[in-house]
Amino acid sequence: MSNLSDIGFPTRSEQDINDMISHVLEHTETVRCPRGFYLKFSDVSGAEIWLQGNFEQELIGFNPHFAGKSRRTVGLTKAIERESSELDGGFHAWANPSGETAEISGEYPFVFDVPDFLLNDEIKLPRNCEIQLTAFASNEFEVFESEESYYNSSNDEPAMASKSFIPSGLFLPDDKATAIEPPRPIGIFAGEIKEYELKTNQLSGNKFYWFLVETLGGEVDVVADVKLIQVEPQIGGIMSGQFWLSGKIIR
Numbered sequence: 001m002s003n004l005s006d007i008g009f010p011t012r013s014e015q016d017i018n019d020m021i022s023h024v025l026e027h028t029e030t031v032r033c034p035r036g037f038y039l040k041f042s043d044v045s046g047a048e049i050w051l052q053g054n055f056e057q058e059l060i061g062f063n064p065h066f067a068g069k070s071r072r073t074v075g076l077t078k079a080i081e082r083e084s085s086e087l088d089g090g091f092h093a094w095a096n097p098s099g100e101t102a103e104i105s106g107e108y109p110f111v112f113d114v115p116d117f118l119l120n121d122e123i124k125l126p127r128n129c130e131i132q133l134t135a136f137a138s139n140e141f142e143v144f145e146s147e148e149s150y151y152n153s154s155n156d157e158p159a160m161a162s163k164s165f166i167p168s169g170l171f172l173p174d175d176k177a178t179a180i181e182p183p184r185p186i187g188i189f190a191g192e193i194k195e196y197e198l199k200t201n202q203l204s205g206n207k208f209y210w211f212l213v214e215t216l217g218g219e220v221d222v223v224a225d226v227k228l229i230q231v232e233p234q235i236g237g238i239m240s241g242q243f244w245l246s247g248k249i250i251r
Contacts, residue, residue, distance in 0.1 A: 003064050003136040003244055005225040007047035008201025008208045021062065023203065024049050033118035035086050036060075040116075042067065045199040046210065050115035052087040061085035065115040065246050066134040068221025069195070069212050073097065075106055077126045080182050082113075089117035090185055091247075095165070095217030097128050107217050110167040112247040113185040120249050130250040135187065135213075135243035137224035143193075143231045143239045150190070150238040162238050165189040165216045169245075190240035191215030196233045198226070213239060 004011050004020070011017045028039035028051065039051035039059075048065040061084060075097030082088035090113035094106030112133060114120060123129075144150040147162050160166070169186030171179060191213035200207050209229055211222040222239065233239075 002225075005206075005227075006136045006208055006223040007064055007066055008043075008045065008199070008204050008206040009047070009049075009064070010204075010206060010225070020049075020204075021051065021059070024051070027203065031116065031119065033087065033116075034121055035118055038087065038116055038119075041203075043202050045201050045208075047199075047201050047203075047208075048115065052085055054086070061088060063088070063113065063115040063246065064136070065248070066136075066210070066221055066223045067248075068132060068134055068210065068223075070133055070219035070221045071130055071250065072133060072218030072220070073128060074131055075099075075126060075128050076123065077109075079121075079123075079125065080111065082182070087118055088113070090114050092183065093131075108165055108167055109170060110165070110187055110217075110245065111169050111183040111185045112245040114247055114249070116248065123249070131247045132221070132250060133219075133245060133247040134221045134223060135189070135245055137222060137228055138242050138244070139228070141224055141228045141239070141241035141243075143229060143233050143237060145231060145234045145237050147192075147236075147238055150240070160188075160190050160240070161216070163191055163214065163216050168242065185245040186242065187245050188240075188242045189215045189220075190238060191220065193233055193235060193237045193239055194219075195235070209233070211239060 041049040075094040078092040097106040166188040169184030195212040
């Protein structure tokens with residue numbers, strides 16, 4: 001499973017990825033940015049691929065995203081550029097910022113990547129804004145039919161609250177006091193399922209699950225490969241896991 005398979009693009013090799021890109025290229029629109037351009041693919045399912053190109057007309061990277069329903073207020077404090085590509089990047093943010101300037105604090109800090117990062121280069125920081133946030137599920141993803149079954153599944157170990165969020169991309173896993181630089185767009189969280197749907201990626205023909213989830217700090221869209229779903233989802237049920245976080249600024 002991968003971030004791509006979470007939106008209906010199963011890829012097991014570099015050749016699979018190249019084939020996917022070639023297919024996507026036939027259905028993109030060009031979006032200019034200060035250091036080159038993005039080629040945006042949008043599927044009716046909500047699945048998106050953002051290819052990246054430089055001024056030499058070379059493809060230099062890409063990122064998946066999902067255009068979902070979630071909306072939440074965050075306090076953006078810092079832009080984060082990635083070494084993987086000059087068009088890659090994200091933001092350090094506070095969930096539910098406590099002040100109007102976003103400079104102090106909120107419920108917790110976290111980091112999310114942005115597929116159209118350089119289209120936001122004129123944003124003055126710090127600032128509060130609304131975002132749409134998508135969490136891409138990993139192999140640790142689990143769905144529980146109820147809050148009771150979620151807590152019962154922990155056996156002798158204490159479970160995280162059914163609405164909780166750990167910004168695991170900010171710290172080394174073996175030392176919670178040691179910050180990662182640059183921080184990673186990774187979060188471990190649990191939340192209540194408010195909506196869900198088995199979607200079909202119209203370009204690839206493959207299915208994937210979408211969830212609208214309420215967790216600590218607000219709503220998040222969650223996408224997951226169908227192979228990760230072991231229990232039939234239920235409205236009011238709980239899901240949990242570790243996720244890669246991709247967001248868009250809502251202007």
